[in-house]
Amino acid sequence: AQSVSQHNHHVILSEAASLELGCNYSYGGTVNLFWYVQYPGQHLQLLLKYFSGDPLVKGIKGFEAEFIKSKFSFNLRKPSVQWSDTAEYFCAVSHMDSNYQLIWGAGTKLIIKP
Amino acid sequence: NAGVTQTPKFRVLKTGQSMTLLCAQDMNHEYMYWYRQDPGMGLRLIHYSVGEGTTAKGEVPDGYNVSRLKKQNFLLGLESAAPSQTSVYFCATARGEGGWWADTQYFGPGTRLTVL
Numbered sequence: 001a002q003s004v005s006q007h008n009h010h011v012i013l014s015e016a017a018s019l020e021l022g023c024n025y026s027y028g029g030t031v032n033l034f035w036y037v038q039y040p041g042q043h044l045q046l047l048l049k050y051f052s053g054d055p056l057v058k059g060i061k062g063f064e065a066e067f068i069k070s071k072f073s074f075n076l077r078k079p080s081v082q083w084s085d086t087a088e089y090f091c092a093v094s095h096m097d098s099n100y101q102l103i104w105g106a107g108t109k110l111i112i113k114p
Numbered sequence: 115n116a117g118v119t120q121t122p123k124f125r126v127l128k129t130g131q132s133m134t135l136l137c138a139q140d141m142n143h144e145y146m147y148w149y150r151q152d153p154g155m156g157l158r159l160i161h162y163s164v165g166e167g168t169t170a171k172g173e174v175p176d177g178y179n180v181s182r183l184k185k186q187n188f189l190l191g192l193e194s195a196a197p198s199q200t201s202v203y204f205c206a207t208a209r210g211e212g213g214w215w216a217d218t219q220y221f222g223p224g225t226r227l228t229v230l
Contacts, residue, residue, distance in 0.1 A: 004156065036219075043118070044204065044221035090156065094214075101172060102219070104156030 002027045004093050006105035013081055014113050021076040021108050023065075023091030027098075033074040034092040034102065035065055044090070050074065061085070083114045116140055120205050120222040127195045127229045135190040135225050137205030144210030146188040147172075147219065148180060150201040157204060163188055164210060195229045202226050 007022040025031065035047040048059025055067040065076045074091060091105040121136045137146060144165050149157040159172030161180040169180045177199060179191045192199060203225045208217035 009154070034218075043223055044206075046218045049218065092156075101159050101162075102157075104158075106154055106156050 002093075002098070002103055004091055004103050004105040006091055006108050008108050009106065010109050010111070012111045012113065015083055016080050019076070019078040019081045019085070019110070021089055021110070023074045023076065023105060024072050025074070025093045025103070026072065027093060027095055029095055029097065032094045033065070033067060034094075035059065035063070035074075035076050036090045036092060037087045038090070039087045047076070047089070081112050083112045086110060086112045118205060118207055118220055118222040120203075120225050122225060123223065124226050125228070127192075127227065129196060129229060131195050132191070132193050133195065135203055137188040137190070137222055139186055139207045141207055141220065142185070143207035143220070144185075145208040145214065145217065146182065147206040147208075148178070148188065148190045149204045149206065150174065151204060151224075152201050160190065164214075197229045200227060200229045
């Protein structure tokens with residue numbers, strides 16, 4: 001079955017540290033890739049997405065992600081995190097054969113210590 | 115604009131009771147989705163709709179029914195609730211223009227349901 005793996009369920013960092021959250025998927029064809037974020041008390045919202053072109057995608061709030069097709073990965077990065085980045089981050093994948101369904105990772109809870 | 119709203123926010127049911135969750139959107143989006151989220155798991159699609167009057171099954175449809183009589187509303191029903199349906203339920207919408215697979219989804223705040 002197709003799946004999305006997020007390697008870390010919980011991450012704790014200090015402010016100004018660099019962040020990388022892993023995401024790997026198991027589908028071999030053309031994919032679209034998403035990172036969504038849920039800040040405390042807020043709705044899930046799109047952080048960034050990739051569907052074609054430059055594999056380095058920039059999103060809101062200084063986040064970026066790199067699509068590496070050979071590694072089936074779409075890792076999320078931020079060079080210097082802030083306390084306000086505390087949230088839960090979800091990676092998701094879609095492709096033309098997935099019948100309108102996004103396939104979601106289990107999420108990573110990120111806590112930034114002030 | 116309210117965006118995507120869900121009613122109720124919290125609910126506790128006894129096994130065998132029924133209830134309906136309402137998702138309403140004012141974004142004029144064609145596509146609407148119902149997901150459930152359980153601890154340690156990603157969101158799983160229950161049912162979805164690609165337009166008024168249409169519905170289709172997702173990954174985990176058993177025990178749920180849906181209706182989309184109006185474009186702006188998507189209802190999720192539990193006819194006979196079971197403890198396994200204890201979860202957080204999210205509604206989402208998407209424009210539905212062009213390729214659905216690249217669409218951004220817009221989420222409601224969630225409904226936390228406990229079945230005793």
